[in-house]
Amino acid sequence: xxxxxxxxxxxxxxxxxxxxxxxxxxxxxxxxxxxxxxxxxxxxxxxxxxxxxxxxxxxxxxxxxxxxxxxxxxxxxxxxxxxxxxxxxxxxxxxxxxxxxxxxxxxxxxxxxxxx
Numbered sequence: 001x002x003x004x005x006x007x008x009x010x011x012x013x014x015x016x017x018x019x020x021x022x023x024x025x026x027x028x029x030x031x032x033x034x035x036x037x038x039x040x041x042x043x044x045x046x047x048x049x050x051x052x053x054x055x056x057x058x059x060x061x062x063x064x065x066x067x068x069x070x071x072x073x074x075x076x077x078x079x080x081x082x083x084x085x086x087x088x089x090x091x092x093x094x095x096x097x098x099x100x101x102x103x104x105x106x107x108x109x110x111x112x113x114x115x116x
Contacts, residue, residue, distance in 0.1 A: 017106040019103065021104075022062065023061040023063070023065065023099075024061050026059050026096065027059040027096065028057070028094055029057040031054075031055055032053060032054060033050065033068075037051075053071070055071055056068070057069075058112070062100060063104070065102035065111055066112075068082075085114035088114075088115040089113065089114050089115040100113075
């Protein structure tokens with residue numbers, strides 16, 4: 001533990017940026033962007049997103065890593081969408097029990113590894 005200038009105790013980051021862990025998909029929750037995003041104004045800086053757009057939240061066993069994926073209205077995914085990146089990385093859409101990998105960022109949070 002360390003103390004900052006105000007005397008508050010700060011938790012030391014246990015993970016180094018770039019640490020990779022393996023896990024599995026444990027849950028897939030259906031909903032909308034509005035359901036999964038707490039502060040929609042920060043999420044939608046362009047003003048083009050719709051709170052009612054269908055989305056899924058993929059939860060994993062890999063250090064609490066999760067991924068929200070907005071679902072398009074049609075059947076086709078834009079090549080830069082998170083779903084397209086997910087399918088390029090893991091060869092299939094998310095399903096429970098699927099093996100995944102997650103990497104820690106500079107703040108110690110884990111994010112699913114996706115192909116660009």
